[in-house]
Amino acid sequence: QMQLVESGGGLVQPGGSLRLACKTSGRSFEDYIMGWFRRTPEKDRELVASVSWSGDRTYYEDSVKGRFTISRDNRNSTVYLQMNSLQPEDTAKYYCAAANTGVVDLITPSLWDYWGRGTQVTVSS
16 A cells, blocks of 8 residues: 655645645555646546656646646655646645556546545635
8 A cells, every 4th residue: 555645735826836745655656657636626636747757757737737847756755746827727626646557647547546635725816
C-alpha cells in the first residue's frame, strides 16, 4: 500500500497562486508516475497534470498549460503542483494519485493505483 497526503489547498483570489504538495509513504516512490486530479460537483475527476518517475516527462490538461507546473522530489517522496494565475474555474477538490506504469498521460482515473483524500482549492474574490 501507498499512503498519499495532500496539503496546500485553501482560498485564493483570482490571479493568485497556490502550491500543493503530496507526501507519500509505504511504497517505492520512484516506481510510480504521479498525478494531480481535480473534481467538482458538476464534473468527475479529471487529470490536471502528471509526471514520470524521473521527472523528464509531463502531461498537462489544456486549460492549465502555462499556468500549472508539476514536479517531484524523489528523495523526499513528494510531488508538487504549482498553480499560478488561478481562476474561479480552477475551484475544485484536488487529489494526488500514483500509478505503477510508464504511461504519463493516464487520463482514466480507474487506472491509477493509489489516491489521497484530497485538498480543497477555492478561487474567489
